[in-house]
Structure formats: C-alpha cells, structure tokens
Amino acid sequence: MMVLSRFWYALLGLLAATAVGFAFALTFLYNQREDSHNATQLAADSQTVEWSFKIDSRRRLDALLPIAVNPGVANHTAEIVYAAGSAEAPKIAGFRLELQKALRTVSAAAKEANGGAYAPDVVMVVGRDSRVLGIERVLAEAGRGHLPGWFDTLEQNPDFELGGYFAVVDALGGFERDDVWQLGDHLFLVAARPIIAEGSTQPIGAIVGLKAIDDAFVKTLAKSTRTSLVFFARGKRTSAGADVSRDPGELDAVSDELSALPRNPEFVNKMRTEPRAIRANVGATFVRLPGEATMAGFAVIRQSDFLSSPLEAQARLPQSFREHLPVAALGGIAALALLIGLLLTYAEHTLPLRALRRQATELKDGDADSLVPTKLRGAYRDAADAINDGIERVLIKRGGMSSRPADLSAILGPAASRTPMSAFALPGSEPPPAAAKTAPAPTEPPRPASSASSEEGEWLRVYEEFLDMKRQCGEPVEGLTFAKFTATLRKNRDALMSRHACVSVRFTVYAKEGRAQLKASPVRDS
Amino acid sequence: MTRIRVAGAVRLAPALCLASGVALAAPATVQLKGRIVGYEKLVPEVNAEAQRSPQAWYSWRIPWALRARFPLLVSREICVVALAATATPALDPVLIKVTGGRTNPVTLVVSPGTRIAFKNADPFPHDLTSGTANWSRAIMQAGGTREWTPAAPGVSEFRDDLFPSVRTFVVAEKNVAAFAFPSDKDGSFVFTLPPGDYTVKAYFGGNPVGRPLTNVTVPQRGPAELKEPLVVSADGK
Structure with missing residues (x-):
C-alpha cells in the first residue's frame, strides 16, 4: 500500500506549503512593518x-546682529529718519549714501x-516710517545666493x-523676529531686528535680512536632515532638494497633492498633516511654515522599501547574511x-517488488506452479x-489439467454464507452449534503416531497454517x-477424489477478502 | 491733468483731474489745523490677531528694545474727517497704494461716489479681495491699478489673499467735507475747508475712534485751529 511513503510525501508537501506560506506571511509582516516604520x-x-528650520532662523537672526548694532548703520538711519520733514531734509540723499557705505562694510564682514x-542674500534697512532706506546684497552679490530679477x-x-509686514512691524516695535514671506513666486526666510540709535530706547528703524528658500537652500537643509524635501507655496512647488542617500525621483511624487493643501483642515489648522501614502510606495507629510506666507510649507517625502514577493527578499539579502547562513545544517x-x-520507498516498494520478481522467476524456472500470494503484501x-x-x-482453456488448487469455494459454496468454519463445510452441512462459539481455544492437536498417517501430518501443517x-x-x-x-x-478430499479421479488432494491456505480460505488441489500422480 | 490725493500729499496723475479732498466749485477755503492725541496704545486688529496665534506666524519673537511697543504709523492708520452739517458731493479721486505688507492709507473715509484707485506699488502681484459690491477678484500685477467707487454709505473691507497683513477699510460717510492724515511726528493734521460748522472725527481700523469734536466752526478767514486736541484713544480719555 506504500502508506508510509505516501504519508512522507504528504508531509513533505505540507512542509513545503507551510514554508511558502510562511515566506509570504513574513513578506506581508515586513511590508506592514515598513509601512508603519515609514509613517513614524x-x-x-x-x-x-522643522527644528532645523527653526535653528536656522535663530542663527540668521543672530547673524544680523552685527549689522543692527553697527554704529554707522544706526546713526545714518537716525539721520535720515529725523531729517524727514525737517530743515535737514535736503541732506537725506547724502545720509543715504553714508548709510549705504556703512551697510556695505558691515555686510561684507557678515558675509565672511x-x-x-x-548670512542673508540681501539686507534692507527700513526706517521708522516704514520706507526702505538702504538695500545691500550680501550673498546674492557674491554669487552664492539667488534673488529674483x-x-x-x-x-x-x-x-x-x-x-506693514508683521516681522518689520515687530522689529520697529523692538522685537527680533523671524518670518517666511512669499514675494511673487519666491519664498524667503526673513530675519528682522530693531536698529536702536545711541541714547534711544526706541527703534529708529529695522534691519531685515532675506534668504531665498531656493533649491540650494533646500538641498543644504535636506542634506543636514537626511531627507527629501519639497517647499511649496499656495499649491505650487517653489524649491526642492534631496539628500544624496535619497532617491531624487521622490520629489516629483507630491506635485499632485499640493493644490489641495490650502483646503486641508489639518494643514491649515494643525500646521501639519498626518503621514500618508501618496503613491503605492511613497509616503509624505506636509508641514505648514509659520509666517506671513500662510499657505506655504514643506513636504517630507519617504519611499517605502516594500517587498513584492518573498523572492525579492532573497535577492536583497546582504552578503553578511549569506555568509552566516547555516548551509550545512540546511x-x-x-x-x-x-x-x-x-x-520508505525501498521498504514499501522495492522489497515487495523484489519478492514478486523472485516468485515470478521460480515460476518461470519451474520451481513453483504458481505464485504464493501469502508471501506478498x-x-x-x-x-x-x-x-x-x-x-x-x-491451462483450462487449452484443455490441460489444472495445476491450480481447486477452489474450495467452488466446492463448499460462497464464503459469505458460511460460518467461520464454513471453509471446511460441505454444502448442506449444518452450521456449528452455538456452543461452539464459546468453546475453548483449540488445544494442541495430537501428533500422528506413525508415517502411515503422512496425510495427517500434512493436514496438521495445513491446520496450523490455517x-x-x-x-x-x-x-x-x-x-x-x-x-x-x-x-x-476428509469429506472434502473424498468428494474431490471421486469427482476428479485423482490419487490425493493437497490443501493450501490463503486469504481472500480479509478471510482465511482453503483451497483443495487434486493430485493425479502420487 | 488729474490730481490724485495720496496719503496726506497731493500728487499728479495723468488720468484723473480733481483738486484736493474738497468738493469742486467750493468757495474760498480756510485751513483748519488740529492734533490727535491718545493714539499710542492703538493696535490694528490684524496685528492683534497675529499675536493671538503666534505658532502660525513665527518661530522666534523676542523683545530687544528697552520699551517694546507697537509702532503705530498714524499717517497710515488713522483718518481724520471733517463732517459738514449737510450732505456733500463726491470728493477728489483718492489713490491707495498697496505696498510693504499693507496699504497706504489703511483707513480712508470719503463720501459716497468718491472714486478710489488701488495701485500695486510692489514689484510682485497682489490679490485684493472684498465682499463689497462692485468688486470682483482679480490679480493686480506689479504697477497695476484697479478703481472702485463706494456707491452708498457703509464700511468696505479689503484684504489681500497673498498677504494677510494687508487689511484696508474704506468708510463711505454722507457728509464728509474733507479728510486728513495726522503727522507721525506730532499727530498734527490740516483740513482745507469752506467756512461753516463741522464735526471732526477720527477713524481707526474702519471704525470711529475716540471722542469726536462737534460744533467746530471754520471762520471766513483763517487759518483756524482746533481749541482742543482730538482724543483718539479707545476709551476717549
């Protein structure tokens, strides 16, 4: 039946299916973990x-300090402001030149x-009456900054x-303050400080530094934070940059999302959105920048490293894992x-086949008249x-004498109609009495007393075999x-001998349909 | 030639032709001088709002001066008007410049029918919006101008969708004979008015502020001067 072999194959199949299913489950868990990790x-x-941006703003405010407290800048600003509407008004043009000169000198120092x-791309001096009194390019002039035309x-x-800008109003009111402005299509990081003239407690003006949030600025920020960033204002991308470790292609993923942000309550009210997938394997979170550019912000983008199948995991395994793989154990x-x-195959397939082949060889060589099924399984x-x-x-078809034992069933009738002893019963014989069912187990039969009863000896062997x-x-x-x-x-033998005119009958034991059976074979030659 | 009155000064412009903020065919006029006091504690509502939600507006705001206070420019924020006893015709066209994160002036009081011209003085676009009648939304490019005329008495507010600090109020009053903007230096202002009786009133943030001066008489010959300053503090003291 090859039960064990088949069970083994089934077990191997089950193990293989479990291993494949386990690999898929691990892939799913990995992707789920990757998704969660990405959101975090x-x-x-x-x-x-956000913090890097704040720190940058703080340092830009500090970088303006040398300009704001420069005596030349403060004094010339005061001269211009006080001269307005006074008898000194004609001198304002000269004062402005002096202010410009002082601004250039101190800006050069700030640049280094x-x-x-x-350092800002440009600094502007604003008088107390909110007019711009001086403009000086700092980094922009050195080719290290960018300003619109x-x-x-x-x-x-x-x-x-x-x-009128909040940052300038605050600076003119005595505060140092940062801001983000959108002027045209450009975003600017703004730092503003008061200019306080000597002997005064109130600002005479303000110094305003503007740094364009352009691609160069964003790339530096992305590099220091190891991120991919897109800055935008009012639904349009203004600048972008990615750390070298990131895929620059990520930056284009958010373009379709930007136009809807001004209507997004999370973005407008909570100043940031929850991380979410914007493509199958790209997530982003959008942060609103504090400042007068109310609908400006930045998007942080991250690509998920999902596995499409367990085979991809195998391909991505690092060399270090391969080196530590227990190849010998596997x-x-x-x-x-x-x-x-x-x-199992040898025991259940090869050995029985070999026994059958041996019997077949004996049959072919004449060492046996038939196969012996009882020795096979x-x-x-x-x-x-x-x-x-x-x-x-x-044999019968060719008119020869059957060498096969006579089928006792043919003589004794169908096995199903007989009792456990029916294999020996002649047709019409009585079934064994009910008491026989409770009879004790057969005792050891008496051994034949002499060689004359060789037939009895043979039957004794058949009896034991049966x-x-x-x-x-x-x-x-x-x-x-x-x-x-x-x-x-004996009854059986006599019936056959009279029917076939044979000299004796040989009985053999076999099993049929799960029951022990006897076959009687007529023997013609003694 | 057209003269457009601009924020306390008179400038020339090619398209509009009227005299200063006085009705045409006016009789001989007299200068009436006055002064506002009590404006030091006034803070525009837009700036006050910005302070109420700081996280939306800045990361750092640290007082630096010894006495930090709001630097109110009265020449932009406060409009003083002389109201006649009877209804007055439309005044000269008035130019409001949009620049620097606000308009100049911020509050303007005129009689209905006075033509208002908004000019973008910045080198980048502005987007003035208003719920008032006869105003449709349109981007004002650099140097661009839009005109609008208040048809009836009332307050019209204009905001800039691109610059939240911009909030402008145009008040249309029936009997406005003249308007003036105080000096940032000392709060003084000057009207040029025909002789008659007037009420002098100040507006801030689109609303009347302080205690108006009533029964102000402009004599046949001047110049004349208000006997008492116009108090514009919120409590009128």
Missing part, C-alpha cells in the same frame, strides 16, 4: 526639518562670518515699503528528508492472485479443533 520616520523627519552660512528695480521704486535536513523518503498479493487465476484460466492465517485476518479460532478440521478435509 516621516513624522520624525518632519520634526527634524561662519563662511557665510547664515525685480530686486534690481527696488532702488528705483520710491513707493516700495516694508513697514543541507543535512534536506539530505535526511531525502534519505527517509528513499528508505498489498497490491502485490492481489497481483499474484490475479496472475495465478490467469495461469489457471489459460489457524495462523485466521489470526492474521482477525478471525476467531475458538472451537476450531484439529478433529473437526480433519473431518472437514
């Missing part, structure tokens, strides 16, 4: 960028401080003012599984029975005594 990382990245890291027209625009497990399978036994039946059928077969088949043997057995055989 996005929140952390946005906080990092800290390598110009926090309209900055070149400011000096020729007498109407241009700055005094190979041993595979070899053991193979060996168990081979052993399972399907091989059935095959041996079928072969024996076939041989018999061919008892063994019944026990193998799980049939009861109680009440089946040797005397009853020989009586039945």
